[in-house]
Amino acid sequence: MQREINLVPENLVKRKEKSAILALSSKVLGVLVAVALLFALASFYLYFKLNSSLAKLNLDLDQKKESVKSLEKIEQQNNELSFKLEILNKIIADQEYYSGFLEEVKKVLPPAVVIDDINFTDNASVTVSGTALSYGSLADFIENVSSASEDPNSIYKEISLSEVTLKKETRQISFSSMIKLKDNALKAKTKI
Structure with a gap:
């Protein structure tokens, strides 16, 4: 092996x-x-x-x-x-917006009518006193305010004459009227 x-x-x-x-x-x-x-x-x-x-x-x-x-x-x-x-x-x-009222009055005031005094008795009424050269111009003023009161954007509600007097020496008509204003007519319409 x-x-x-x-x-x-x-x-x-x-x-x-x-x-x-x-x-x-x-x-x-x-x-x-x-x-x-x-x-x-x-x-x-x-x-x-x-x-x-x-x-x-x-x-x-x-x-x-x-x-x-x-x-x-x-x-x-x-x-x-x-x-x-x-x-x-x-x-x-x-705030009351009085200058807005004056602007609106200027729009309806005929040239022959002069406003001497404006008194705001409350928020809704104003007493306007002045003189007019004729009854026609005074009627135009009242008609203009009445016509403007129909406009929805107007501040006027109605007008009424409380006194009318003819001054003989000057031949002018002295008047006093009450203008009713719409609600919030003297409030400012614009925002800042």
Whole structure:
């Protein structure tokens, strides 16, 4: 029978196995170190990139906060102005608008009639006194006011003569009339 004879000493075989295991372990360790190094570099890069993005976002946030603060100041000023405007409109709405009455009288006043005195007795009536060159011009004034009272936009309700006197020395007619006004005729029609 034939027997196999191993000429390589057993020490050498064990040593070669150990050195192969050691070489394989070194390669695996080298790969692990390389992977760990790559991971560390990637983590380092990502950390600084995120840090710089965070710094930019914080800067943008601070700018937005400043914008919001300035807008809050503007909004507060707007609210204050709106409140003041509301109060002013209320004051104007409650105020009598006498110049509007004078403008309306000017529209119906014939050239031969002169108004000497206007007295507002209350919110709804006005006493108008003056002189006219003739009875015809006085009649024109009364007719103009009466015609205007039919207009829905007019301030007049009705007119009545309370006194008419002929001045003999000047040949002028002195008159006094009562003009009734529509409700709220003397109130301001515009808002600010």
